[in-house]
Amino acid sequence: MANTILQAAGFLLGLIGVAAVIAATVMNNWSTTDRQGNVVTSVYTYKGLWQDCEVSTSGFTECRPLYGILGYSGGFVLTCQFQAVRALMVVSVVMGVISCGISVFSLKCIKMGNTEVSTKAKMTLTAGIMFLVAGLCTIIGASVYANQIVASFVSTTYNNAYNNAYNNAFNAGMEMGGNGMANTYTFGPALFVAWVAGGFLLLGGVLKCVAFKGMHESAPTYNTIAYKVQVKPADEGGERGTREQKHV
Numbered sequence: 001m002a003n004t005i006l007q008a009a010g011f012l013l014g015l016i017g018v019a020a021v022i023a024a025t026v027m028n029n030w031s032t033t034d035r036q037g038n039v040v041t042s043v044y045t046y047k048g049l050w051q052d053c054e055v056s057t058s059g060f061t062e063c064r065p066l067y068g069i070l071g072y073s074g075g076f077v078l079t080c081q082f083q084a085v086r087a088l089m090v091v092s093v094v095m096g097v098i099s100c101g102i103s104v105f106s107l108k109c110i111k112m113g114n115t116e117v118s119t120k121a122k123m124t125l126t127a128g129i130m131f132l133v134a135g136l137c138t139i140i141g142a143s144v145y146a147n148q149i150v151a152s153f154v155s156t157t158y159n160n161a162y163n164n165a166y167n168n169a170f171n172a173g174m175e176m177g178g179n180g181m182a183n184t185y186t187f188g189p190a191l192f193v194a195w196v197a198g199g200f201l202l203l204g205g206v207l208k209c210v211a212f213k214g215m216h217e218s219a220p221t222y223n224t225i226a227y228k229v230q231v232k233p234a235d236e237g238g239e240r241g242t243r244e245q246k247h248v
Contacts, residue, residue: 002214003108003211003214003215004107004108004109006207006208006210006211006214007103007106007107007108007124007207007208007211007215008107008109009204009207010103010127010128010131010203010204010205010206010207010208010211011100011103011104011107011127011204011208012204013200013201013203013204013207014096014099014100014103014127014131014200014201014204014205014208015100015103015204016197016200016204017096017131017134017135017138017197017198017199017200017201017204018093018096018097018099018100018134018197018201019197020193020194020196020197020200021089021092021093021096021134021138021194021197021198021201022093023193023197024089024138024142024190024191024193024194024197025049025089025090025092025093025194026048026050027048027188027189027190027193028046028047028048028050028051028052028053028063028190029046029047029048029188029189029190030046030047030048030049030145030188030190030191031046031047031145031149031185031186031187031188031191032044032045032046032047032185032186032187032188033045033046033184033185033186034184034185034186043055043056043057044056045185046188047185047188048188048190049066049082049085049086049089050065050066051063051064051065051066052064052066079148081144081145081148082145082148084141084144085141085142085144085145088137088138088140088141088144089137089138089141089194091134091137092134092135092137092138092141092198092201093134095130095133095134095137096130096131096134096201098130099126099127099128099130099131099134100127102123102126102127102130103123103124103127103208105123106120106123106124106126106127107120108120108215117215118215120215121212121215122212124208124211124212124215125208125209125212127208128204128205128206128207128208128209128211128212129205129209130205131201131202131204131205131208132201132202132205132206132209134201134205135197135198135199135200135201135202135204135205136198136202138194138195138197138198138201139194139195139198139199139202141194142191142194142195142198145191146187146191149185149186149187149191152184152185
């Protein structure tokens with residue numbers, strides 16, 4: 001009974017994790033414009049794995065797709081780390097979907113012909129390992145993207161502070177305004193969805209592996225005994241028949 005509950009719980013957590021990974025992968029707000037210190041802005045920008053979008057004050061949204069493996073975004077080649085994040089998320093989605101399919105057929109409450117408990121236990125272990133790998137890919141991909149945001153934020157903040165100090169000193173005696181601040185980006189909702197999805201996948205994989213251990217230990221073992229049939233020689237039987245005829 002406990003193994004069945006662990007199996008079902010692992011499957012449900014994995015299913016939720018896969019749905020969240022798919023949602024995070026297609027979302028366009030992995031990073032968003034940081035409005036702190038710059039409340040009044042004419043354009044609000046958010047970026048995803050496949051599109052960069054801008055929202056104007058009029059409410060009009062314009063999205064620019066990022067094409068191909070060596071796609072371009074605003075004239076700049078996509079970085080290798082960005083491509084790695086894409087690949088990790090796609091691998092996570094594929095492995096998650098496959099493991100969900102395996103999990104369905106490995107449930108003890110579903111009968112498939114004369115499938116033995118040991119076979120279902122192996123399927124459960126396979127699904128659990130795939131859930132674990134998918135969860136690791138999701139968390140690693142989201143963490144790499146978050147690291148890029150942090151590095152860009154620090155670099156942009158430092159450059160903005162330096163430019164502001166230079167512009168203030170240069171424009172002090174000329175009564176000129178304006179600054180050259182660049183947009184800074186912060187974590188978007190899709191990043192948190194990806195991290196939560198990775199946690200669900202890891203937890204589902206662990207429960208699947210624990211269920212496999214219980215199913216493997218409770219699997220029935222069949223002890224076979226070999227019997228050797230003794231066959232009498234043909235000559236002995238013929239001699240006995242001859243003796244019986246003579247006796248008659």
